[in-house]
Amino acid sequence: MVSQMVIPEGIQTQVDLKNYTSWLVGGKADYFAEPSDIDELKDIYLWAINNKIQVVVLGGGSNVLISDQGIKGLVIVTSKLNKFSFFDSSSAHGFSEDVELSGGGQEERFYIQAEVGVKKAALLKLFLKNQLAPALFLAGLPGELGGGIIMNAGVSESIYPKEFEHIIDWIEVLRPSGSIERLNQGQLEWSYRHLNNWAPGIVVKAQMSCPRGVDVSILEKVKLANQLRLLRQPLDRPSCGSVFKNPTGLKAAQLIDNAGLKGYSIGGAQVSDKHANFIINTGGALAKDIWKVINDVKQKVKQTYNVELETEVVKLGEWSD
Numbered sequence: 395m396v397s398q399m400v401i402p403e404g405i406q407t408q409v410d411l412k413n414y415t416s417w418l419v420g421g422k423a424d425y426f427a428e429p430s431d432i433d434e435l436k437d438i439y440l441w442a443i444n445n446k447i448q449v450v451v452l453g454g455g456s457n458v459l460i461s462d463q464g465i466k467g468l469v470i471v472t473s474k475l476n477k478f479s480f481f482d483s484s485s486a487h488g489f490s491e492d493v494e495l496s497g498g499g500q501e502e503r504f505y506i507q508a509e510v511g512v513k514k515a516a517l518l519k520l521f522l523k524n525q526l527a528p529a530l531f532l533a534g535l536p537g538e539l540g541g542g543i544i545m546n547a548g549v550s551e552s553i554y555p556k557e558f559e560h561i562i563d564w565i566e567v568l569r570p571s572g573s574i575e576r577l578n579q580g581q582l583e584w585s586y587r588h589l590n591n592w593a594p595g596i597v598v599k600a601q602m603s604c605p606r607g608v609d610v611s612i613l614e615k616v617k618l619a620n621q622l623r624l625l626r627q628p629l630d631r632p633s634c635g636s637v638f639k640n641p642t643g644l645k646a647a648q649l650i651d652n653a654g655l656k657g658y659s660i661g662g663a664q665v666s667d668k669h670a671n672f673i674i675n676t677g678g679a680l681a682k683d684i685w686k687v688i689n690d691v692k693q694k695v696k697q698t699y700n701v702e703l704e705t706e707v708v709k710l711g712e713w714s715d
């Protein structure tokens with residue numbers, strides 16, 4: 395006799411994932427949970443592990459392409475894991491717990507400890523309020539801290555810090571065994587738009603820090619960066635930002651534009667006229683339309699320039715190709 399699996403409270407079934415992604419596409423999740431603290435996350439995660447159910451984590455969903463067939467497994471959305479605290483090494487008070495002072499403990503630094511569901515916009519606000527440099531690379535970055543870490547999100551401009559790698563001191567990972575392991579900056583292997591060697595598990599928390607020296611013009615810089623994004627990117631349409639990584643020494647957007655692909659569309663998926671590395675949902679796009687546009691763009695750029703474009707967006711769920 396097959397025993398019936400008991401689904402714990404807090405886990406829903408057959409949940410539409412469209413509204414959890416910035417492209418507004420994708421099918422349903424077999425199982426779905428949005429835990430409100432790390433203990434609840436752990437219980438849900440261990441239930442899936444014990445029942446051999448595949449687990450997919452979603453932050454803001456601003457860098458994922460979810461199949462129209464959905465996700466056979468449990469989708470865990472981290473947006474309610476949103477507690478954070480901050481600490482200034484020049485003051486004796488502030489932080490709840492075990493701050494590990496980075497920078498050799500010599501210079502004054504500003505520290506933030508945060509759960510992974512904290513929005514990048516909230517981090518931006520905090521850095522901005524304290525007139526600190528990380529505000530600039532965070533300006534206009536959608537999604538949450540966890541997705542930012544996994545994707546090593548950032549900007550291509552020559553600024554410092556320019557991506558998550560430059561501000562992370564440590565991350566904490568919930569392992570499939572249920573233990574939480576802290577990985578320090580020196581143990582992490584970062585690359586362009588990717589953190590490599592943290593798995594398996596779910597990143598649950600991180601400490602960030604930066605030197606305390608203030609930048610009095612940071613607000614102006616952030617405003618300008620936001621204006622440039624508005625000018626250059628189709629922010630009024632659902633997208634996942636840049637679809638392809640920039641090949642070394644080249645700009646993916648320029649290659650796609652020069653190959654004559656601006657405006658190229660299949661169904662509701664279109665290469666943006668404003669920024670050729672964005673594929674927008676013009677209304678009613680399916681994930682398979684977006685995937686076809688991605689493949690056609692790759693093929694055309696390969697034919698024209700003999701350059702292999704690599705996707706930055708992460709493909710999730712059940713795909714037949």
Ligand SMILES: Cc1cc2nc3c(=O)[nH]c(=O)nc-3n(C[C@H](O)[C@H](O)[C@H](O)COP(=O)(O)OP(=O)(O)OC[C@H]3O[C@@H](n4cnc5c(N)ncnc54)[C@H](O)[C@@H]3O)c2cc1C
Nearest residue numbers: 453454455456457537538540541542544547548597634635
């Ligand atoms: C308009 C727009 C502009 C953008 N501009 C930029 C830009 O300038 N620079 C840039 O780098 N990106 C940019 N992006 C892409 C995207 O916003 C970033 O990659 C962002 O950091 C993704 O964060 P997220 O929370 O949405 O992650 P998600 O898309 O939810 O997840 C990304 C990946 O991380 C995994 N993941 C998420 N959280 C966890 C966790 N806690 N533990 C384990 N795995 C996890 C997911 O499974 C997935 O594989 C842009 C996107 C849009 C829509």
